[in-house]
Amino acid sequence: MSTTEKGGGSLLIAWQLKGKKVLIVGGGEVASQRVDSIMNTDAIITILSLSRNLHERTRKFISQFPLSIQLLDKAYEHDTDNTKLLDYDLVLTALDDFEVSKEICQFCREHRIPVNAADIPELCDFYFGSQIRDGPLQIMVSTNGNGPRLANLVKSRIVKALSGSEGAAISKVGVLRVKLRERAPGIGGEVGKRRMAWMTRLCNEWSMEELGALNEENAQRLLDEGWENDRVPSPRALGIKLSRMQVPSSSNNVLPGFIGFCAGLACIVTWKWLRQ
Amino acid sequence: MSTTEKGGGSLLIAWQLKGKKVLIVGGGEVASQRVDSIMNTDAIITILSLSRNLHERTRKFISQFPLSIQLLDKAYEHDTDNTKLLDYDLVLTALDDFEVSKEICQFCREHRIPVNAADIPELCDFYFGSQIRDGPLQIMVSTNGNGPRLANLVKSRIVKALSGSEGAAISKVGVLRVKLRERAPGIGGEVGKRRMAWMTRLCNEWSMEELGALNEENAQRLLDEGWENDRVPSPRALGIKLSRMQVPSSSNNVLPGFIGFCAGLACIVTWKWLRQ
Numbered sequence: 001m002s003t004t005e006k007g008g009g010s011l012l013i014a015w016q017l018k019g020k021k022v023l024i025v026g027g028g029e030v031a032s033q034r035v036d037s038i039m040n041t042d043a044i045i046t047i048l049s050l051s052r053n054l055h056e057r058t059r060k061f062i063s064q065f066p067l068s069i070q071l072l073d074k075a076y077e078h079d080t081d082n083t084k085l086l087d088y089d090l091v092l093t094a095l096d097d098f099e100v101s102k103e104i105c106q107f108c109r110e111h112r113i114p115v116n117a118a119d120i121p122e123l124c125d126f127y128f129g130s131q132i133r134d135g136p137l138q139i140m141v142s143t144n145g146n147g148p149r150l151a152n153l154v155k156s157r158i159v160k161a162l163s164g165s166e167g168a169a170i171s172k173v174g175v176l177r178v179k180l181r182e183r184a185p186g187i188g189g190e191v192g193k194r195r196m197a198w199m200t201r202l203c204n205e206w207s208m209e210e211l212g213a214l215n216e217e218n219a220q221r222l223l224d225e226g227w228e229n230d231r232v233p234s235p236r237a238l239g240i241k242l243s244r245m246q247v248p249s250s251s252n253n254v255l256p257g258f259i260g261f262c263a264g265l266a267c268i269v270t271w272k273w274l275r276q
Numbered sequence: 277m278s279t280t281e282k283g284g285g286s287l288l289i290a291w292q293l294k295g296k297k298v299l300i301v302g303g304g305e306v307a308s309q310r311v312d313s314i315m316n317t318d319a320i321i322t323i324l325s326l327s328r329n330l331h332e333r334t335r336k337f338i339s340q341f342p343l344s345i346q347l348l349d350k351a352y353e354h355d356t357d358n359t360k361l362l363d364y365d366l367v368l369t370a371l372d373d374f375e376v377s378k379e380i381c382q383f384c385r386e387h388r389i390p391v392n393a394a395d396i397p398e399l400c401d402f403y404f405g406s407q408i409r410d411g412p413l414q415i416m417v418s419t420n421g422n423g424p425r426l427a428n429l430v431k432s433r434i435v436k437a438l439s440g441s442e443g444a445a446i447s448k449v450g451v452l453r454v455k456l457r458e459r460a461p462g463i464g465g466e467v468g469k470r471r472m473a474w475m476t477r478l479c480n481e482w483s484m485e486e487l488g489a490l491n492e493e494n495a496q497r498l499l500d501e502g503w504e505n506d507r508v509p510s511p512r513a514l515g516i517k518l519s520r521m522q523v524p525s526s527s528n529n530v531l532p533g534f535i536g537f538c539a540g541l542a543c544i545v546t547w548k549w550l551r552q
Binding site for chain 1: 287316416423
């Protein structure tokens with residue numbers, strides 16, 4: 001896995017769409033996947049599609065989140081809808097009609113509106129990828145258009161490798177950082193550096209699962225006993241003990257080891273028994 | 277890990293910047309990290325910074341890739357540089373001066389130029405995250421601003437979980453798709469569906485490591501013997517045999533199992549020996 005490899009790729013970014021206006025043109029299955037993705041972001045979504053063409057999932061989203069999603073019950077029309085695109089911060093098309101997608105994309109590009117046309121990579125400013133979400137943790141897998149199926153296989157490998165505590169750990173660390181900033185305020189400078197160094201030490205010395213087990217009480221003790229004395233207490237010292245379920249998956253060596261052990265015993269016993 | 281969780285997150289996307297113009301304002305360490313990220317994309321990069329402030333790594337990039345990176349050896353100036361921002365498709369600032377960053381971001385936002393200001397999340401249209409690249413495979417880990425250190429820990433877990441063959445597999449599948457499309461051309465329709473179904477079967481039946489072992493010759497045989505007869509031959513039938521190194525890491529159960537087996541043998545032998 002090279003970190004020096006250059007060119008031929010994309011810039012992977014986390015786009016902030018809170019309160020921004022997103023237009024999705026189309027109502028089919030792919031459009032409903034787009035709605036699903038955008039719902040992560042607290043954007044205000046408009047769907048331009050005849051109501052009768054709406055996918056079941058989109059219909060559910062609309063009835064579930066009427067304040068976030070609005071339906072314009074009509075097909076896209078060249079003359080009247082073109083300039084209305086200017087009202088939006090992001091436009092996605094998911095249409096069977098290549099010419100309409102092309103027209104929308106061209107208009108958007110001329111007016112610097114980021115645009116994606118499903119299944120037409122050459123018209124896209126950006127691609128979607130396979131996504132994982134666990135609270136504040138988001139992971140994206142992109143094959144740069146080389147194979148969506150393999151993106152899903154890589155995604156499965158990643159999901160298997162995570163313990164499921166990462167999202168909780170990240171949330172807890174986020175809250176702790178806010179508390180620490182309240183206790184030792186100031187942007188940048190010496191105090192900023194000290195805060196950052198202490199947080200880094202904490203994240204290095206505690207496992208993700210131990211960070212995820214922080215609660216109101218032991219977070220308070222962590223700051224009182226740790227930060228104030230410029231040290232990082234052990235999780236055990238604050239009463240954090242992980243259950244067997246929470247231990248990260250690298251300890252899964254135990255099961256095959258145990259099976260091997262039993263097989264070893266059985267082998268010798270059988271051999272002795274056969275020789276008797 | 278929930279897939280139904282909504283809101284509070286970002287839209288993770290793979291931005292396409294090939295041939296696009298990117299401006300990086302600043303010359304320090306963070307600016308050099310930005311250059312590093314953008315170098316993935318075949319964009320044309322302009323760095324606006326006094327030459328004497330340039331980070332060593334950026335200096336190296338400029339001398340290594342003079343056609344992709346240009347230096348404007350000056351500091352940002354309010355009156356003259358403002359409208360020049362319109363020449364760019366993407367603007368990144370990495371400055372100590374908050375006011376200058378703010379001014380640049382405001383101008384960009386008014387003119388729909390995507391913009392990121394390092395360390396000032398509230399000014400950003402998008403965030404960066406921890407990234408992994410293996411050829412056409414790109415993975416991004418975002419904590420939505422909750423802890424860059426933890427993003428790196430999650431990244432390490434992911435790197436450990438990958439066999440290192442994923443990038444090669446994705447490349448090979450990409451080439452195979454192109455060859456298949458030459459052999460059975462046509463956009464969409466019946467042939468499109470058949471192509472997609474066959475590729476999906478292949479990706480399901482072969483491991484990532486086996487796909488990565490495809491070469492010119494056995495790819496040809498795969499299409500001749502497989503596609504033409506509407507079946508997926510086994511890798512072994514095409515002469516693909518993986519070396520021990522290439523077997524995915526899930527088979528790492530073998531080592532702990534073997535150690536357990538030996539421990540079991542040793543246990544019984546010791547017990548017998550003590551009883552003698």
